[in-house]
Amino acid sequence: MPLLIEASRFRPSFTSPAELGDGDGYAVRLASGGAAGADRPKLVCVPSFVVGSGPHQFMRFADRFEGRRDVYACTLPGFRGDEPAPASWSAAVDLVVASIRRVVGDAPIVLVGYSIGGVVAHAVAARLEESGAAPAGIIMIDTPTPEDERASNRVFSMVMTEILERGDQGIAVDEANWLAMGTWMRLLAERPAARVTARSLLIRAGEPLPTSAAGQHWPAWEVAGEQAEVPADHFALIEAAVDQTVAVAERWLGA
Numbered sequence: 001m002p003l004l005i006e007a008s009r010f011r012p013s014f015t016s017p018a019e020l021g022d023g024d025g026y027a028v029r030l031a032s033g034g035a036a037g038a039d040r041p042k043l044v045c046v047p048s049f050v051v052g053s054g055p056h057q058f059m060r061f062a063d064r065f066e067g068r069r070d071v072y073a074c075t076l077p078g079f080r081g082d083e084p085a086p087a088s089w090s091a092a093v094d095l096v097v098a099s100i101r102r103v104v105g106d107a108p109i110v111l112v113g114y115s116i117g118g119v120v121a122h123a124v125a126a127r128l129e130e131s132g133a134a135p136a137g138i139i140m141i142d143t144p145t146p147e148d149e150r151a152s153n154r155v156f157s158m159v160m161t162e163i164l165e166r167g168d169q170g171i172a173v174d175e176a177n178w179l180a181m182g183t184w185m186r187l188l189a190e191r192p193a194a195r196v197t198a199r200s201l202l203i204r205a206g207e208p209l210p211t212s213a214a215g216q217h218w219p220a221w222e223v224a225g226e227q228a229e230v231p232a233d234h235f236a237l238i239e240a241a242v243d244q245t246v247a248v249a250e251r252w253l254g255a
Contacts, residue, residue, distance in 0.1 A: 004178060004179070004181070004182035004185075005182045005185055005186045006182075007179060007182060008085065008179050008180075008182030008183040008185075008186055009186070011078075011084070011085045011179055011183060012084040012085070013084050013085050013086065013087035013091075014077075014084040014085075014086060014087060014091060014095075015087045015088065015091050016091060016094065017091075017094050017095040017098040019084070020077070020083070020084065020095065025075070025080075025099075026074055026075050026077065026095065026096070026098075026099030026102075027044070027072050027073065027074045027075070027099040027100055027102065027103045028055055028072065028073060028075075028103075029070065029071070029072050029103065030045075030055065030058055030059060030062035030063075030071045030072065030073050031062040031063065031065045031066045031067075031069065031070065031071035032066065032067070032070060033065070033067065033068055033069040033070040033071075034067050034068075036067060036068050037065075037067075037068050037069040037070050040068075040069050040253075041069075041107075041108040041109055041110045041135075041136040041137070041253075042069065042070040042071070042072060042104050042107055042108070042109050042110070043062075043065065043069055043070070043071045043072070043109070043110050043112050044071075044072045044073075044074065044100050044104065044109045044110070044111050044112065045057075045058040045061070045062070045071065045072065045073040045074065045111075045112045045113075045114070045117075046073075046074050046076075046096070046111060046112065046113040046114070046117040046118070046120045046121040046124065047073065047074065047075075047076065047114055047115075047117045048114055048115035048116050048117045048159075049076050049079075049116060049117065049120070049180065049181055049184035049185075050115070050116070050156070050159055050160065050163065050181060051160075051163065051177040051178055051180075051181050052163060052177065053076075053079075053115075053117070054073075054075055054076075054079065055073035055074065055075055057073075057114060057238055058071070058073045058112075058114070058238065060238060060239065060242045061112075061238055061242055061245065061246060064242065064243065064246040065246070070104075072100070072103055072104065074096055074099055074100065075099075076092070076096070076117075076120065076180075076184065077092055077095045077096070078092075078179075078180040078183050078184065079176070079177060079180045081176060082176060085179070085180060085183040086183065086187065088187065088190070089123070089187045089188070089190055089191040089192070092120075092184075092187060093120070093123045093124055093127050094127070096120065096124050097124055097127050097128065097131075100124070106133065108135070108136045109135050109136060110135060110136050110137040110138070110139060110253065111124060111125055111135050111137070111138045111139070112138075112139045112141065112249070113138070113139070113140050113141065113143060114141045114142070114143075114237075114238060115141065115142060115143060115144070115159070115234065116143065116144060116146070116155075116188070117143075118138075118140030118141065118142075118143025118202075118221065119143060119146045119188065119191070119221065121138055121140065122138060122140070122143075122194060122196055122200075122223065123191065123194050125138050125196045125198050126194035126195065126196050129196060129197060129198065134197070134198055135198050136198070136199070137198055137199040137200065137201070137252075137253070138196065138198055138199070138200040138201070138224075139200075139201045139203065139249055139252070140200065140201070140202045140203070140221065140224055141203045141237055141238065141245065142202075142203065142204055142205045142218065142220070142234050142237055143202065143220070143221045144218060144219050144220065144221060145219045145220065145221040145222070146188055146191065146221065147221075148219060149189065151219040152185075152188070154216070154219075155218070155219065156185070158209055158211065158212055158216065158218075159209075159234070161209075161211045162209050162210070162211045162234075162235065165210075165211055166235075196223075199225060199226075200223070200224040200225045200226070201224055201225070201226045201227070201228065201248075201249070201252045202220060202221070202222075202223075202224035202226070202227045202228075203227075203228050203229075203230060203237065203245055203248050203249065204218075204220055204227060204228070204229045204230070205218065205229075205230065205232055205233050205234045205236070205237055206229045206230060206231040206232065207231060207232055207233045207236075208233060209233050209234055209235070210233065218234065226252065228248045228252070230244045230245055230248060231244070232244065232245075
């Protein structure tokens with residue numbers, strides 16, 4: 001992993017969203033709320049930055065909200081072919097914010113971050129609050145702590161082991177994806193602390209990954225105002241057990 005992180009430093013990079021346009025294509029709609037969702041905050045999903053991640057991770061999650069809420073999902077910068085990578089954590093967050101605003105305008109939103117994407121969603125929420133456009137809430141789905149380097153390395157090892165074991169999932173693991181992950185891991189270590197006042201929920205996985213060693217626990221990021229647990233593993237939360245995850249999210253959204 002250290003070699004991957006160092007190699008990522010040699011990628012072309014951008015320091016401002018203006019260098020890439022206005023965020024076009026970095027956020028897509030996955031579900032339409034129709035008339036029922038017109039007055040409800042839109043859900044904006046932020047994926048992990050592990051190889052193979054992207055908006056597709058939220059397809060099942062979004063499908064459960066069809067006809068009830070608009071659901072969008074972001075692509076993190078650096079993962080689209082040979083595009084430049086963000087030069088800093090701030091540049092990355094700025095582009096995600098720009099891409100969100102391009103598709104939802106000033107409409108109220110709830111950010112939904114999966115896995116380490118919850119840290120990105122949290123940073124986006126902080127940036128929106130700074131601009132006076134605070135989100136209506138943040139939902140973090142089994143987000144691990146970014147504040148302990150050893151724990152982070154252990155999490156990435158656990159997740160990558162599982163991803164490689166699941167080699168039939170058709171995920172992209174090309175060179176660009178690996179370098180993009182290296183970039184984001186490097187930026188994660190450099191990120192400044194951010195304070196968020198919006199309502200927040202952490203949905204935790206109640207079961208370990210199948211490839212986890214005995215006694216190997218998932219170091220959750222304990223920043224959310226509320227927590228709930230779903231009896232499923234990290235990947236199942238947005239796959240086989242997505243109905244339970246959505247049920248927890250809906251109860252919280254309606255509270």
